[in-house]
Amino acid sequence: MAVSAVHLESDAFLVCMNHALSTEKEEVMGLCIGEVTTDSFFACFGVDTNRIVHIHSVIILRRSDKRKDRVEISPEQLSSAATESYRLAEMTGRPMRVVGWYHSHPHITVWPSHVDVRTQAMYQMMDQGFVGLIFSCFIEDKNTKTGRVLYTCFQSVQAQKGSEYERIEIPIHVIPHEAIGKVCLESAVELPRILCQEEQDTYRKIHSLTQLDPITKIHNGSVFTKNLCSQMSAVSGPLLQWLEDRLEQNKQNIIELQLEKERLTQELATM
């Protein structure tokens, strides 16, 4: 049974956007956590049951292969994602699991490449309902100075001719979610940590090379420092600022809501 639609909670959508907009020089990726429901409403009209994939949160993944055009998830990452979904299941009291993956296409068209379609087909072999999301960003039309951010959802099917795969489009809707969920917030603040971890791993490998003279070592150390500074000013800093602004907004909203609550309580009392 193919997936009939994907419902992406808006706070998970927020985290995906944050992640996609974090870098324009390479593709980022992550996993989608949620549940699949079958809506048998249409069954009484003789239509096949609808499978709807609900994405409640996302997990940011480390790129093990930093080549520009390749996004693949290692088995270790999949297993730690499974742990993460178990945690989400505990918190929400609903069965959660990995239901899909997303990645970004900076400066590139939103449509999945052949590699993407093949990768998606591979995931579908272990889970028919697995979906793929792509976020295309940093697109600008120089003539009209219009910037664009696009997102699409797809699955793979075997092409009629030969053994190649082709994509099928899956409708995706962003579901409003007025408050940002705890899991989404935690995923969002993972990004700086993941970036730093990647940098540390690379540096450690370099540092263990013994035949480097002091000048080269100083150079490498400076590269590490430079990269970490870049991460702090481009990611951690703006993230902290956004969190503070959100906190301020929430405090304001809470005050206004309390006032409205009092007003309504009074109105109800007089009726």
Next chain:
Amino acid sequence: MAASISGYTFSSVCYHSANSNSDHEGFLLGEVRHEETVSISDTQISSSELLQVVEVHNHEPCAQLFSFYDYAGQVNEESLNRILKDRRKNVIGWYRFRRNTQQQMSFREQIIHKQLTQLLGVPDLVFLLFSFISTANNSTHALEYVLFRPNRSRYNQRVTLSIPNLGNTSQQEYKVSSVPNTSLNYAKVIKEHGAEFFDKDGVMKDIRTIFQVYGALQDKVQSVCGEVEQSERVKEKVQEEVNKLKQQIVLRKRKTTDEERRLQEAQNPELRLTPEENTEPPETALLSRVAFHTPSTPERPGPSANPPAYSDLLSLQNDSLLPFSSSPTSAALLPRPQAVGSPGHPSPSPLGLGLSAGPNPAPSPGTPYLGNGDGSSSDSLDRQAAGQEDDDEEEDDEDSSEYENLVSEVGQLPPVSAIVLLQGRPAALSPDGDASVRGSQT
């Protein structure tokens, strides 16, 4: 002029927009810097250029449309101050998010902009327009954004908005081998003086220091995140309580009208209204039918003969958006409202105005928005996605575009119930006084 906005602020605007079922607007806070760039030309005369850089730091979303202006586009300074409070001095622009509309400022937006420029005292106030379109099957969606500075001459109005990011984090800058050098002096000098950089463990001191900075920053991010999470939960709870109170008030009101009606009937039996004799327009006829038969407590619409009241459906929407819990059968019986952005009258053949609205002439004042006005067929979205501008006037399938408006506008529940719940309802019918008016683009 250059402009920048952080990815987090941008995503936040997208998030608020996705949460709103109508247009969304707000203010842009930040600062305008002047950067001087010195360039030396062949004539050896250095020329310095003054570049205005608009930095958007964050945004102040408006909870509703028409919160600081009225239907005539008259800005109310008091409301403005109430919304902005002490952030008024940081305002450098405002933004608007609309679905399925052209990338041009509407007339109302222009007059509001003029007034804001005056009231806020910002001569170069900017306007950021977000426009959202989707393919017919809703599998692909595009959010387009343009930054206008309408107070400048008409030929230089659009400004590129950049989103600073990590850029190149390639780790190829690490050197894996040293440049070969057999000079003993070289080795001696760099070892002796280079030792300054390293601590007793052979680790570069700078690395330890910067790592401490990073650690402290991440701790702070973590702790503020915890506070945000708590505030989100509190906000959710109070919002729920407010919604419950609203529901109770609505019920109470309906009960009293119910009772009053029964009283009237009892007194004047010959004036009794039956559903068949009702000559009122369909929507109110529905309501009066409901007034007779609705039970006192709201229940989820079951497959009953009587369609539920609009208020019930509205409260349903707030309770839960899980599609399998709603049952659209009864909702499907409600009259199909107008598509979002579609004209109230049958429109002439679509002008097929493309998305490249820049050099195009403004649409005629009689019909400023034709519901689609952009090639929302997947073909054009294809071309947009590939970064090419579609300059050809495309023939739109008007029917399918109206459908697109409906589904993409809602984009939440499965089509049927969603369309009926959130589309084209005139403000007067909404019992809890929500002011989200459709077709509010002008």
